[in-house]
Amino acid sequence: MSETHAAINVQLFAKFREVAGCDQLQVVLPNGLPCTADQVLQQLAAQLPEMAALIPQCRLAIDDAYVAADHVIDDLNAQFAVIPPVSGG
Secondary structure (H helix, E strand, O other): OOOOOEEEEEEOOHHHHHHHOOOEEEEEEOOOOOEEHHHHHHHHHHHOHHHHHHHHHOEEEEOOEEEOOOOEEOOOOOOEEEEOOOOOO
16 A cells, blocks of 8 residues: 655765755655655656756665665665766776
């Protein structure tokens, strides 16, 4: 059974942090839980439209581990982080 209008706190890094003006953002999940990692990223894109083009290159990490786009999320108490692409030289 899904909870309606769930929200999770997502840690932000790099450009996401700059655009949001904070290091953590509450992402509202209008359809509640369960949802997929991809749905979280799409909702983040809706809340930060300036970053929408970058979302396909990002990964979601839950409790310090990367998860696949189809990973099912059912725990509001987990630690979430959006990891943008990284480049080095």
